[in-house]
Amino acid sequence: MEKEGSNLYENLTKKETQMLNREKVKLSDQHRGIKDMRKPPDAVVVVDSQYEATAIKEATSMNIPTVAIVDSNTDPNKIDFNGTEFITSIENQDTFKASLKSWYKIKFKEIAIPRLNYFSDKYNLKINQVRFKNQKTLWGSCSSKNNINLNYLLVMAPMLVIDYVIIHELVHTVHKNHSENFWNAVEAIMPDYKKAKKWLNKNGYKLRNL
Numbered sequence: 232m233e234k235e236g237s238n239l240y241e242n243l244t245k246k247e248t249q250m251l252n253r254e255k256v257k258l259s260d261q262h263r264g265i266k267d268m269r270k271p272p273d274a275v276v277v278v279d280s281q282y283e284a285t286a287i288k289e290a291t292s293m294n295i296p297t298v299a300i301v302d303s304n305t306d307p308n309k310i311d312f313n314g315t316e317f318i319t320s321i322e323n324q325d326t327f328k329a330s331l332k333s334w335y336k337i338k339f340k341e342i343a344i345p346r347l348n349y350f351s352d353k354y355n356l357k358i359n360q361v362r363f364k365n366q367k368t369l370w371g372s373c374s375s376k377n378n379i380n381l382n383y384l385l386v387m388a389p390m391l392v393i394d395y396v397i398i399h400e401l402v403h404t405v406h407k408n409h410s411e412n413f414w415n416a417v418e419a420i421m422p423d424y425k426k427a428k429k430w431l432n433k434n435g436y437k438l439r440n441l
Contacts, residue, residue, distance in 0.1 A: 307334035332383075336363055339386035346397050347379075354420060356401040367439075370431065371396045373403035384438045388431070395427035 289295075307330050311318045321327040340363055351358055360378045372380045379400045385393050398420050406413035417424050 307331075307337055310334045332365065335386050336365075336383040339363060339381070339383040342386065342390075342393060343381055343397065346394060347401070350394075350398055350401055350420065354401070356404050358401065358404060370435070371400040373400045373407075375407065377404045379404075387438050388434075389427075391423075392427045392431050395421060395424050395431070398424070 309319055309321050310327075310330055319327060319330075321330055343363070344361070347358070347361060350356065358377050358379055362378070362380045363383045364380050365384060366372070366380065366382045369380070370382045370385060381396065381400070385396060398417055402413060402416045402420070406416060421427070
């Protein structure tokens with residue numbers, strides 16, 4: 232193939248050849264890796280799965296940490312749940328695991344958003360933004376600006392537990408601590424909240440085993 236392709240350039244003028252070589256250099260520059268950078272980065276964030284393997288290999292060889300990988304190959308639409316088991320046409324285990332997390336996130340949003348709206352409207356608890364994350368140590372959080380984060384792995388928990396976490400964070404829009412007034416406000420909305428709290432303390436680790 233190399234010999235056959237070289238015939239394409241036999242009839243080029245000297246000027247045309249120089250222009251072609253300049254374009255080759257430009258193209259090469261665009262595809263240089265981490266090792267060719269003037270100043271190596273402190274960390275690498277991979278956002279395109281097409282270059283994932285190459286980027287991780289180069290970063291590892293240069294002792295540069297890879298701080299995040301965005302998997303663009305996830306396809307939650309290829310996952311279905313029949314009430315007993317998951318059904319999928321995804322064969323690659325890593326892709327399936329990433330896709331399953333996306334599926335959980337989508338399904339949790341479908342459950343959590345209506346419940347958030349219901350409790351916030353009924354009890355006049357104002358929120359700013361809501362985000363759904365896979366938080367390593369928290370099931371939920373509420374910032375000083377009333378931005379609420381919810382852990383989408385709660386989709387695997389009973390509805391009582393999901394309501395408890397939502398109510399817990401909504402009450403934090405008023406009480407920014409875990410004072411007696413905070414717990415009294417939670418109990419006023421959900422009298423049996425201790426049952427949900429106990430379930431989460433006992434079984435929460437199981438939800439994180441995904």
